[in-house]
Amino acid sequence: MSREPQAEAVIDLDTYRSNLEALRAAAPGALQMPVVKADAYGHGLAPVARAAREAGADWLGVATGAEALALREAGDTGPVLCWLAAPGADFTSLAEADVEVTASSAEQLAEILSGSTRRPKVQLKVDTGLLRNGAFGPQWDLLVEAAVQAQSAGRLEVTGVWSHFACADEPDHPANDEQERVFTESVEQLEAAGIAPRLRHLANSAATLVRPSSHLDLVRVGIASYGISPDAGLQHGVALQPVMTLRGRAVSVKRVPAGRGVSYGHTYVTDRETTLVDVPLGYAEGVLRTASGRARVGVAGAQVPVAGRICMDQLVADVGDLPVARGDVVTLFGPGDDGEPTAQDWAEAAGTIAYEVVTRLGGRIVRTYRGER
Incomplete structure (x- = not known):
């Protein structure tokens, strides 16, 4: 296991x-x-x-x-x-x-x-x-x-x-x-x-x-x-790379028909038969609820939308027909090297700054460090 x-x-x-x-x-x-x-x-x-x-x-x-x-x-x-x-x-x-x-x-x-x-x-x-x-x-x-x-x-x-x-x-x-x-x-x-x-x-x-x-x-x-620019439009020419990647493992994968409402309030309705993935990250971990319905996540090499409202403990992603299984990694943001969104992307979706996106994280998130000496 x-x-x-x-x-x-x-x-x-x-x-x-x-x-x-x-x-x-x-x-x-x-x-x-x-x-x-x-x-x-x-x-x-x-x-x-x-x-x-x-x-x-x-x-x-x-x-x-x-x-x-x-x-x-x-x-x-x-x-x-x-x-x-x-x-x-x-x-x-x-x-x-x-x-x-x-x-x-x-x-x-x-x-x-x-x-x-x-x-x-x-x-x-x-x-x-x-x-x-x-x-x-x-x-x-x-x-x-x-x-x-x-x-x-x-x-x-x-x-x-x-x-x-x-x-x-x-x-x-x-x-x-x-x-x-x-x-x-x-x-x-x-x-x-x-x-x-x-x-x-x-x-x-x-x-x-x-x-x-x-x-x-x-x-x-x-x-x-x-690795985050003080402002998305600041031109400086210094090579900086985001240090943090935030990700979760899919806890639920389900195929649903068109016309089904997703998450609280049914603010998102599927427009086709699709696959929904439940990710165990929510506003209790500091994920911005204001990004609901606007942010995207990275999965299986593609970006897909957050479907409906971000909840206290989880969010739902609409992955379409991508081959996703329980336990697969879903990346909320990272450096962007593999096509995933960045903290700046989430900031723009939430109407805030990238400082807040990374600084507010906590709750049940486990930090893992690479490059420790």
Whole structure:
């Protein structure tokens, strides 16, 4: 009896390493920070982080302190930066684990310093126009003043200053030039106040690919490292390959006549005699229900439609007259090398972005890794 998973995400770590190599070549003068937040965009935090280090990653980036500590618990000892924390976060544990943290306001910097038994390493984040996290306008003045006082007193070490683009996946958007200008002025202000950080970083995946002026000392590569373009229309010429393949094994195959409704609500009606295949992947696993009736899957070397509504635990595919049997593999998305849909195809079917397609996966999906060393 086969013991293969009935719902599986296959993660190709060799492809991931190759993507990092290609991205390093796109920004040869900068250090590289693969971003492994959100469980490595759904690909698995610890295995992906190890592969990143094996590929020569200078830094790893995560959103939360919990993610940073999970890296340490998994054995990672290299430079790590985290950047998102609500009031009351345990910055002491992060300092003791030699994790660099981000201060986005003078108030947050005070929290970082409060009760710390070690001199924390801190990077300052300036909001240059995304209007999300980071010190904006007069807040930046207060953060610089507080950081200068604390560093002069020997209470912390400011190691970096950074920001994040709002529109880097739209290369001609005027906000990009404006954010670079504001970032340059903010760094100059910090240096004039007496702090010369080792690292200045602004570039995300899109800017790494198409905006060399923003590469500075370090680039943060997130979605692109997983082989997915930040935007389907972004022209960059860097060879990237999707890392994840999502697939399930057919649990039911049945021949049905024309005129039969399929799945909840009978929103799909067979227009001919056909074969329907039940696949054990649904919205409990993070498969987007909004792709119902629009997405396609790969089976027997062809793409076929998802028939009707995606359910909690399963979806139905209309395979026509293709020779499909129980236990055969049905691929929701992958690199596209064998004609199967990609995560971008599913994103377009669901009216979202490919980031969400891969990051939301969970539930009963088993991750299988190729290329582990």
